[in-house]
Amino acid sequence: MKPQHGPRRVIIREWMTLPQGERRTADQAAAFAAKASERHGFRCSGDRHQTIMAWLLPRTGRA
Template identity: 50%
Template sequence: MLKTEAEQECIRRWRELPRGLRSTPDQAASFAVVLMDSVVFETSGDRYSFIRGWLQRDLLLRGGL
């Protein structure tokens, strides 16, 4: 999977969660751990850091923080 496809898939799954389960940076970090095993993409960096960053950015953009 390409990194852009992985980002879209992670955000899609994140937004499927009930609002109360996706409203804090800690919840984003915890869910990133879950997604690491199921969303595989090539990167030279740490996949967890990428996924956590995508989810936390989504929180900021959607007014979750």
């Protein structure tokens, strides 16, 4: 299992529990990712913010 699998699940769960109006745009995802990267310390090979954005963008605007 990858080291960031646990934080990935937690962050996506937090994102999906937000009201739909708060997770509609890429700008909202970027703001959330910035806060999440501060809250969740996990190791990744690149930029933590970009990793979180890659997790969130496919779920942006979903019901």
